[in-house]
Amino acid sequence: MSPLNKQQLDQIRDERKEQIKQAALKIFACRGITGTKMSMIASEAGISEGLIYRYFKSKDELFTDLVIELMEEAGKEIGNLQHSPESPFDQIRTLTQSMLDENNKYAFRLILQARKADKVPEKVGQFLDQYSEKVLIDRLVPVLIKGQQAGQFSEGDPRELLSWYFTVVNSLIMQELGIEKYGLPDTDVLMRILSR
Amino acid sequence: MSPLNKQQLDQIRDERKEQIKQAALKIFACRGITGTKMSMIASEAGISEGLIYRYFKSKDELFTDLVIELMEEAGKEIGNLQHSPESPFDQIRTLTQSMLDENNKYAFRLILQARKADKVPEKVGQFLDQYSEKVLIDRLVPVLIKGQQAGQFSEGDPRELLSWYFTVVNSLIMQELGIEKYGLPDTDVLMRILSR
Amino acid sequence: MSPLNKQQLDQIRDERKEQIKQAALKIFACRGITGTKMSMIASEAGISEGLIYRYFKSKDELFTDLVIELMEEAGKEIGNLQHSPESPFDQIRTLTQSMLDENNKYAFRLILQARKADKVPEKVGQFLDQYSEKVLIDRLVPVLIKGQQAGQFSEGDPRELLSWYFTVVNSLIMQELGIEKYGLPDTDVLMRILSR
Amino acid sequence: MSPLNKQQLDQIRDERKEQIKQAALKIFACRGITGTKMSMIASEAGISEGLIYRYFKSKDELFTDLVIELMEEAGKEIGNLQHSPESPFDQIRTLTQSMLDENNKYAFRLILQARKADKVPEKVGQFLDQYSEKVLIDRLVPVLIKGQQAGQFSEGDPRELLSWYFTVVNSLIMQELGIEKYGLPDTDVLMRILSR
DNA sequence: CATGAATGAGAGTTCATTCAT
């Protein structure tokens, strides 16, 4: 009888926006930005194509917003790691598992998709350039060194070792899911890369 | 001035076809099938766009033909491995290096690109499903077991270990080149995955 | 708390309708029918987009209704002129000034916008075809002739002279406002067109 | 049997480009940039929509290119006037007639359409800002003054008088063609605006 | 055989109009 009030409308908008983001994340992560059609996102979200444009100015903006948001979340999560009471080995183990976990995988894949995109919007580009370097490696160098001193990791340039390790982890995240009969490697097996 | 004879024409056709394949391989491998435009291939091959269609019915067929041919070659090459006098460790080492080598990388990347493609023609699909399994793993299981007996590799299900290892190697092949500061991991470091 | 009675509801309806028309006039006059978005009108009127459709079936109908109403008003106003005690020269002068006056300009511009519109509804079309002719020229021919006899205007076919004059005035009305450094020409300067 | 040679292809391209420009000019001039659909231009030119994009990057670029080219031509033409041996009155008379001439009308209308466009591409904006003012008025001020001294024109600020006069001429150019029964005013009648 | 001009199906985007509340 009466129009919805402001609060209710805000809630609807928030829900829709989240719904679109979830759908977009799922498709973008699997197929990259060019491989994703707006119609796929709309259909995944169960809405019409046109509606997406009431929430995001363009496909590019949707992609960009998503990537930035997820990178900020990922950054925070990794930041928390530093205050963890775990041993260096277990810290990296936990991080690795969280990166390869089904639940987070879409997010990390999206970030990595962004790195491959042809013309990444400027704003994303800046984040991306420093993603592995700043967000992952810089923060983990002290952890790795501590672990080396404790004899948990192999000797050698810590930056190089970490760069190689996360090159592997990142590339695994990008793998299509469920192709391999045995799935993704066990974390402990992966971490042998860091061992002596 | 005089018309070319049949043999000469065949030779031109073969050369052209090879030229197109080389160009296509380079671009497909880097950008995937959807990211590649026929104009890019034509330009890389130094020919006109229309000419490609005299040699290949469609973009899809060009892609498919390429993948199948490269998979067959790769299969042969891996087959040769079995008659190698090297130690099991060195056999896998050599294979790994050859897969990650700049020269072969395009080929392997293309094959892996095919696994991500949307509607892979049936014929390719069959090959692909069993690519790692049949071509790589089956042939290497005996090698690995021999290495395990010699104490060069860690214990555990050989098929699982190999599947995991090549999941890592394959995913590295797919990585965009030259993003990481330290490049791809050293082969010896990668092979720690197989070590105890 | 108690429901509004019929009379009050009617009043609200009338006010709303007027409010929408005013907003529409302002935007249509400036931007033409294709350049105007319903959202602009709604925003100018301070109401929601959907509400417009309770008062007007479509954008086209809103435009049409507006044009017809304004043409009828303009017709009356010009009709009044004939009973004016002013001299023929001053009558046309007054009319010209009123047509170019900021306050009336929107109305006249809208009418002229209608002439350029693509698919003007039949009803408007009929009015428009004869707008200058019937509403303006026919009524002013006697005035002009009187002025010619008094030596105020140049000789020549009165219909042709008036048609040319109002072609100029009309086209000036359509000019975007405030582009020219010196603004629109002074009425007296314009009226030289009618002079000898 | 053999492909067309370079010269022939260049000719085809030039012809097509000209053909598209002519069609675009005709439609843009009548309907403005937003009122013109690419399909209209394609259909007017007798080609497919897609083909336009091999010659112009976008609708905006097509419009811009057209406007700039025509403005440059118009500028030259007006520049030539200064070396004319005609009397000041006849110079302006000739210019007026050329502006209102059916053949040139499209061009002038397009330029004026550009002034009304919502978001004129930057490049066009710069030209346009100075078009009336610089190109026309500046060059004609000396002519008008000479005419005033010869008693051919009314007294008063020459810039103001010219600005008013060309405001009228420009606005007439924008008029839809062939609406008025008597057509556009005779040049000599128009020029009474400049007379005393 | 070879070219690149030309086409048309399909993708991204806008906006008048409808509908649930």
Next chain:
DNA sequence: AATGAATGAACTCTCATTCAT
């Protein structure tokens, strides 16, 4: 009566594929 979320037709633009030469 009023809102603004939702839809879908239409428009701009891209690119695999065809065709005239």
